Amino acid sequence: xxxxxxxxxxxxxxxxxxxxxxxxxxxxxxxxxxxxxxxxxxxxxxxxxxxxxxxxxxxxxxxxxxxxxxxxxxxxxxxxxxxxxxxxxxxxxxxxxxxxxxxxxxxxxxxxxxxxxxxxxxxxxxxxxxxxxxxxxxxxxxxxxxxxxxxxxxxxxxxxxxxxxxxxxxxxxxxxxxxxxxxxxxxxxxxxxxxxxxxxxxxxxxxxxxxxxxxxxxxxxxxxxxxxxxxxxxxxxxxxxxxxxxxxxxxxxxxxxxxxxxxxxxxxxxxxxxxxxxxxxxxxxxxxxxxxxxxxxxxxxxxxxxxxxxxxxxxxxxxxxxxxxxxxxxxxxxxxxxxxxxxxxxxxxxxxxxxxxxxxxxxxxxxxxxxxxxxxxxxxxxxxxxxxxxxxxxxxxxxxxxxxxxxxxxxxxxxxxxxxxxxxxxxxxxxxxxxxxxxx
Numbered sequence: 001x002x003x004x005x006x007x008x009x010x011x012x013x014x015x016x017x018x019x020x021x022x023x024x025x026x027x028x029x030x031x032x033x034x035x036x037x038x039x040x041x042x043x044x045x046x047x048x049x050x051x052x053x054x055x056x057x058x059x060x061x062x063x064x065x066x067x068x069x070x071x072x073x074x075x076x077x078x079x080x081x082x083x084x085x086x087x088x089x090x091x092x093x094x095x096x097x098x099x100x101x102x103x104x105x106x107x108x109x110x111x112x113x114x115x116x117x118x119x120x121x122x123x124x125x126x127x128x129x130x131x132x133x134x135x136x137x138x139x140x141x142x143x144x145x146x147x148x149x150x151x152x153x154x155x156x157x158x159x160x161x162x163x164x165x166x167x168x169x170x171x172x173x174x175x176x177x178x179x180x181x182x183x184x185x186x187x188x189x190x191x192x193x194x195x196x197x198x199x200x201x202x203x204x205x206x207x208x209x210x211x212x213x214x215x216x217x218x219x220x221x222x223x224x225x226x227x228x229x230x231x232x233x234x235x236x237x238x239x240x241x242x243x244x245x246x247x248x249x250x251x252x253x254x255x256x257x258x259x260x261x262x263x264x265x266x267x268x269x270x271x272x273x274x275x276x277x278x279x280x281x282x283x284x285x286x287x288x289x290x291x292x293x294x295x296x297x298x299x300x301x302x303x304x305x306x307x308x309x310x311x312x313x314x315x316x317x318x319x320x321x322x323x324x325x326x327x328x329x330x331x332x333x334x335x336x337x338x339x340x341x342x343x344x345x346x347x348x349x350x351x352x353x354x355x356x357x358x359x360x361x362x363x364x365x366x367x368x369x370x371x372x373x374x375x376x377x378x379x380x381x382x383x384x385x386x387x388x389x390x391x392x393x394x395x396x397x398x399x400x401x402x403x404x405x406x407x408x409x410x411x412x413x414x415x416x417x418x419x420x421x422x423x424x425x426x427x428x429x430x431x432x433x434x435x436x437x438x439x440x
Contacts, residue, residue, distance in 0.1 A: 050136045051087050056143050056390045057120060060090040066098045066105065067114040077114060080130055118142060133178075140391065141180035148199040148386050150176070151186035156214070157207025159231070159361055161185070166367040169204060172378055181382065188214035194221040200385050201226060205233040205361040209240050219243050225347030227354050227385050231361035234296035249304040250339055250357055257295040257335060257359075259318035270294050272314055272337075272360075280311035280340050282356075282384050285393055288373025296359030297335040305343050312338025312358065340384065354385050 054061075063081065067073045074095050085091045098105045098113065108117075109126075116127040120142040127134055141147075152161040152173075160168040161183045173183050186194065186201065188210070194201055194217060201221060210218075222228055222244065230244070234256035245251055258269040272292040277283035292312075297320060300308050318333035337359035345353040362368050364378045383391045 046083050046087055047132065047136060050084070050132075050139060052393075053136065053139045053143055053391070054084070054088040054091070057088065057139070059121060060092060061088065061139075061142065062119040063091065063093045064096055064117045064119070065093065065114060066096050066108075066110045066117075068099060069095075069097055073114050077116075077130060084135065137178040137180075144180040144388055144391065148181045149197060150181050150183050150200045150202060150382075150386075151194065151198045152183060152202045152204065153188070153206070153210075153214075153218075154185045155187040155189050156210050157205075159204040159365065161202070161204075164366065167205075167362070167365050169361075169364055169366070171366050172364045172369050172375065175375070175379075176382060179379075181386070188217055191217075193217045194226060199227065200229060200382070202229045202231070204229075204231045205236060206238060207236055209238045212240065215240050215243055219247050222247050222353075222355065223346065225345040225350055225353045228356075229381065229385055230355070230357045231364075232296050232298075232357065232359050233361055234294055234359065237296070245301075248341060248355060248357065249300060249302050249306050249308065250341075251299050251301045252359060253297040253299055253320065253331065253335075255297070255320035255322050255331070257297055257314050257318050257333075257337065258321050259315055259333070261315065261317040268293075272318070274312065274314075278310050278313050278336075280309045281389070282340055282380050282392065283311045283377075286373070286377065286380065288376055290363060290373045290377050291368060291371040292337070292360045293362045293368060294360065295337045297331065297337050298339055298357060298359050299336070300339070306341045306355075307343060309340045309342075310336040310338065311340050312336065352387070354387070356381055356385055 065074065065077045067077055077095075078093060081091070081093055085093070098110055112128040114130070116130065118125040118127070118138055123142050123145060125138040125141050127138055152158065152169075154160070160170065161173045162168075163170045177183060186198075192213060198221075201218070203218065218228070230248075232252045237252050237254070256270060257272055259272055260269040270293060272295045273289060274292070275287075275289045277286060295314075297314075314333045314335045314337065316333050318335060320331040320335070339355075339357045341355040341357070343353055345351060347353070358381075363371075363374045369375050369378070380392050383389070
């Protein structure tokens with residue numbers, strides 16, 4: 001056979017192989033779907049927290065979309081939920097035409113075309129806007145169950161749950177409400193005891209002394225099996241709260257923590273930075289760095305029926321000082337400033353009672369919430385106090401920084417490379433190919 005014929009034969013065989021490969025690829029993709037996310041940290045996939053929440057849902061989740069068949073709304077909804085169904089195969093989606101039975105839609109309260117109702121066991125959640133955040137929050141509320149009532153003590157200068165001042169807790173509490181908690185005020189000038197069906201009481205850094213009636217109400221609440229979060233700030237210890245401390249078997253020590261070794265770059269030794277935590281149910285598997293400004297140390301003072309587990313502890317280089325001055329008899333670290341207390345509940349309605357006491361409230365404030373793992377630690381504390389143990393180890397919320405920081409010199413180099421370098425390389429490659437063809 002001649003050489004030209006062999007070249008043409010090889011060309012035809014190569015073309016046939018390419019067509020066969022394309023046909024095989026088309027055949028396989030029509031019957032098998034393979035999804036791969038190559039984006040940074042998998043940001044194009046559903047968030048790790050959502051995936052973990054779906055894994056905690058033991059049973060199918062039924063989603064009903066009341067979307068009109070006209071237009072492409074149903075297709076958009078199905079496309080948005082497809083990746084969630086890949087993470088949880090028993091997540092079922094069905095559609096109902098809201099125009100077929102308007103009376104039934106009114107009875108259901110359907111007002112938005114495309115509104116979603118999620119069913120899990122005997123629980124239900126509604127969504128009128130379909131976003132990644134709204135879906136994650138809805139799944140978390142389904143797993144959590146009924147809304148948890150969290151009462152924040154007010155009236156004595158406490159950090160406000162709905163406030164936007166630097167020291168308030170508004171941003172964090174707003175997030176809690178998205179995930180199935182309902183914050184309500186608790187003012188003991190208007191009530192004499194903690195209302196029934198309260199799941200958790202938060203006492204966040206009162207600036208003024210509580211009334212004896214308020215202290216008695218808190219002591220009675222704890223004595224009856226109620227869950228409590230006590231955030232105590234240095235310099236604002238109310239002597240009237242001693243009965244509450246006695247009931248818990250702990251004490252807020254005088255002074256505040258300082259740790260010059262951990263304040264590199266912070267310029268304030270009162271900023272306590274933690275990256276390591278004593279073992280506890282709250283901090284198990286938690287590795288994020290947290291920042292605590294102006295911390296009051298705590299101590300266990302007497303044995304009681306409480307099981308007291310420290311979960312926040314300073315370094316060995318820390319010590320105490322009086323608020324605003326040096327302390328003569330300074331305590332040396334390591335010093336605890338966060339306790340998780342638990343015991344068999346005195347209430348027959350609950351099996352276990354839980355309390356958390358922390359010598360700092362600023363770490364959850366609007367000013368410091370975004371530092372490191374402060375938000376994630378706060379979520380763990382609330383989930384543990386409310387008995388939602390399945391949600392404690394959820395991956396933290398948040399997204400990686402998408403801003404590319406680059407110097408002007410590097411930007412100029414990249415511009416020259418793409419504007420001049422790439423075309424030049426293509427010209428050189430084309431010239432080499434033409435030269436080789438002429439030689440052949």
